[in-house]
Amino acid sequence: MDTHKDVHVAAVVTVLGALLGTQDFPATAKGYGELLSWASRLGTVQRAGVEGTGSYGAGLARHLAAEGIEVIEVNRPDRAARRRSGKSDAVDAEAAARAVLGGRATSAPKSRNGPVEDLRVLKVVKDSAVRNRTQAINQLKALLVSAPSQLRESLAGLSNPRLFTACAGLDPQASAVHQALHLLAHRIKQLSAETTTLTRRIASITQAHNPQLLELTGVGPDSAAILLTAAGDNHEP
Incomplete structure (x- = not known):
């Protein structure tokens, strides 16, 4: 076909x-x-x-x-x-x-209907959330560089968590810059929450499906998900 x-x-x-x-x-x-x-x-x-x-x-x-x-x-x-x-x-x-x-093709396809497929789709969404969160953080910090002095100085020296909280609390009606920082901070917060939820879900599925993999040195939920996805649900001999 x-x-x-x-x-x-x-x-x-x-x-x-x-x-x-x-x-x-x-x-x-x-x-x-x-x-x-x-x-x-x-x-x-x-x-x-x-x-x-x-x-x-x-x-x-x-x-x-x-x-x-x-x-x-x-x-x-x-x-x-x-x-x-x-x-x-x-x-x-x-x-x-x-x-x-002719025997040139002999591989069985991955079944894509078990826990490994669940890991694959969740990892795709998590990777997207991480990329978008990083992009939003970079955009927020780039806007701060050219922001009005009073606003920029009021936010200077804050750690990332405190900076995002402060930006999320800005009045979006004050100016276009205030609104942009406000929206980006809320976007970062939402994507952070998504990443945390997906990480926990990936860890839970991996723990239930192949807990011994997580016992290996240097292998966390993300690495385990990548390895299991490469092997597929039907990876047994």
């Missing part, structure tokens, strides 16, 4: 390598069912090579696995080479099928 955001293209080949047909289907739950029904009418479906099992093909891979089909992860072709050779999605789908048939 050559997978895309809105449409998946499927190709069916026999164990002897004969192409039985190609067809495109919508990338929806209904489309997944139609794809499998179509393929099953052409013969007994034993294995499915799916491109992009971690992105556009994730839903299809889960559907096929739930139906008892062995799903094999297939690497996407190089897009530049694909354009030069004028290949189509149907050709890519056929190539995915032949990669499985």
